[in-house]
Amino acid sequence: MTVLATYVPRDSPVHRLPAGVKLTGLVLAGLGTVLLGRWWQSLLLLACVAGLYGVARLTWRCLAVQLRAVALLVAAIGVLQIVVAGWERAVVTCGNLLALVALAALVSLTTRTDDLIEVVVRGSGPLRRFGVEPERVGLLVSLGIRSVPVVARLAGEVRDAQLARGAATRPVAFLVPLVVRSLRHADRVGEALIARGVDD
Amino acid sequence: MHTSSNRTRDLALTATFAAFIAVLGLVPAFSPFGFPVPITLQSLGVMVVGAVLGPRRAAAAVLFFLLLVALGLPLLAGGRGGLGVFAGPSAGYLLGFPVAAAVIGALVYRRGAPYQLGHGLVATVIGGIIALYAIGVPVTAWRAGISLPAAMSGSALFLVGDLAKAVLAAVVAGAVHRADPRLLPSRAPVDTSAVPV
Numbered sequence: 001m002t003v004l005a006t007y008v009p010r011d012s013p014v015h016r017l018p019a020g021v022k023l024t025g026l027v028l029a030g031l032g033t034v035l036l037g038r039w040w041q042s043l044l045l046l047a048c049v050a051g052l053y054g055v056a057r058l059t060w061r062c063l064a065v066q067l068r069a070v071a072l073l074v075a076a077i078g079v080l081q082i083v084v085a086g087w088e089r090a091v092v093t094c095g096n097l098l099a100l101v102a103l104a105a106l107v108s109l110t111t112r113t114d115d116l117i118e119v120v121v122r123g124s125g126p127l128r129r130f131g132v133e134p135e136r137v138g139l140l141v142s143l144g145i146r147s148v149p150v151v152a153r154l155a156g157e158v159r160d161a162q163l164a165r166g167a168a169t170r171p172v173a174f175l176v177p178l179v180v181r182s183l184r185h186a187d188r189v190g191e192a193l194i195a196r197g198v199d200d
Numbered sequence: 201m202h203t204s205s206n207r208t209r210d211l212a213l214t215a216t217f218a219a220f221i222a223v224l225g226l227v228p229a230f231s232p233f234g235f236p237v238p239i240t241l242q243s244l245g246v247m248v249v250g251a252v253l254g255p256r257r258a259a260a261a262v263l264f265f266l267l268l269v270a271l272g273l274p275l276l277a278g279g280r281g282g283l284g285v286f287a288g289p290s291a292g293y294l295l296g297f298p299v300a301a302a303v304i305g306a307l308v309y310r311r312g313a314p315y316q317l318g319h320g321l322v323a324t325v326i327g328g329i330i331a332l333y334a335i336g337v338p339v340t341a342w343r344a345g346i347s348l349p350a351a352m353s354g355s356a357l358f359l360v361g362d363l364a365k366a367v368l369a370a371v372v373a374g375a376v377h378r379a380d381p382r383l384l385p386s387r388a389p390v391d392t393s394a395v396p397v
Contacts, residue, residue, distance in 0.1 A: 007272060026283060070288045077289060077344040084346070093345040100287035108272040108282030116271045140215055144268055147219035148275065155223050171241075171368055176375040179220070179252060183380055186216035190209035198208055 008109050014056035019115040020122075022107045029103055033096045039088045042095030049102045056110050066105035067098060074098060117141050139198070143189070154181045210257055217253060218265040221245040222275035242277045244365040246297045247328040250304030251320060251373035252383060258301040266294060292339020296332040303327030308373070313384040315377035321370040328369065329362050 009015075014022075036042055053063050074094050081090035121138045128134065158177045224245035250258040265275070274281035276294075286294065304327035311319055333355055341351035377384055 030287065066282070066284055070284075073289055077346070080344070080346060080350070084350075089345065097287070097289065097343065101284040104283035104285075104287045108284065111272070113271050113273070120267065120271070136211060140211055140264060141267070141271070143212070143215040144218045144264055145273065147215045148222050148268075148273075151216065151219040151223045152226065171244075172371055172375070175244075175248065175368075175372045176379070179248060179372065179376045180379050182216050182220050183213075183252075183376075183383075186213040187209070189216065190205075190212035193208045193212060194205050198211075 007112050008058060008062060010057045010110070012055060012057045012110070014052060014106070015110045017110075019111045019119045022111055023116075023119060026104055026107050030100055033100055036096060037092060039091040039095070042092045042099070045099045046095050046102075049099045049106070052103070052106055056106065058106075058109060062109060063102060063105075066109070067102060070097070070101050113145075147185075147189075150185060151178075151182055154178060154185065157181075210260070213253060213257055214260045214264055217249050217258075217261040218268060221249060221262065221265045222268065222273075225275055225277040241365075243293075243297070243300075243328070243332075243362070244369055246301050247304060247324050247366060247369035248372050248376075250301035250327060251308045251315075251324060251369065252376050253301075253305060254309040254383075255302040255305035258305040259298045262298040262301045266297065269294075289340050289343040290336070291343065293332060293336035295339070296335035299335060300327045300332040303331045309385060313377070313381060313386050315374050315384060317370055317374050320373055321366060324366040324370050324373075325363070328366055329359070 033045065036045060050063065053060075074097055077097070078090045078094045081093050117138065120141065121134050124132050124134045124137045155174075155178055158174055158181065161177070162173060221242060224241040246262055249261055252258070253261060269276050269281050269285060270283055272282045276285055285291065304323050307323035307326060308315065308320060311323075337351050337355050338348065340346075340354070341348045344351065346354075
């Protein structure tokens, strides 16, 4: 799981904060940015988030990798904003956007996936009356994480079979067997879970 | 209404098809004309899952896929993951994914067996394009601070690609339903997607 996860282990106060606290803070920050309307407020927010990366003892590279995914899009929005609404508005929109993305990424970088799963399982408790069972949510999460490499392997097998038959890699000829094999795999997993008495 | 063993099978289907959507995201994304939102097979996966699993299970699988992304697994197309993606300007499309899958599934399962390509294509366009854009476009407009028409004309760039994906998804769903006829309910007034598998 650690191979897949974005978590970066460090010994820092940010890492030690409970996952629930960090998630709550993120939601509050998200709501709070709606109130920021001045360009210097947005820059201040960005500086604060960058400071938190320092407190978490994460490198600039960590931050850059996280922001790279949205950089192009934010740049396009920035240009559009400058043309349509002026540079101050552009700084506010892009600054708030970047700060929130960076802050959300900070939570992911400093919180182990297991801890987040625990918050999800605990958080799904109140959903019990809607038919959600917290124990099953935990099972589902670990099952889902383990299913990713399995389905990736199935995809590799389908591709190999296609190449062996000399068939071109047409999307339909790839997707249909992949879906059918995934259905069969789910059947087997279901049988195995029932055999282990999961469906009490 | 559901026996517990059906619920366990649905649990396995949910986990497996969340992984299926994730795997489609591993196929490299491409950005036509250097446009900032990459086009991927992931939204194709959402359409296929909707038409194959029906509204309830498909929505669960897609929601669960998003949960795995939120938990920090880099499963989103292009190896992205973590909570950051839900703060970005295209977050509305992510949040629209489960709705799209549910709408497609509801329309396909409502009609029941046998899956008919024309109907399936209409269902896929309604759920995978109209419903998805109806959520994605306003969120982009809000997050990017641009007007609704501006966001709409931006999304028009993806329309051709998404239409092609809808056709592909409908063809794939038809072939899957032919291969596994137990999935769709027989054509009768049925109001649930749960089928004894």
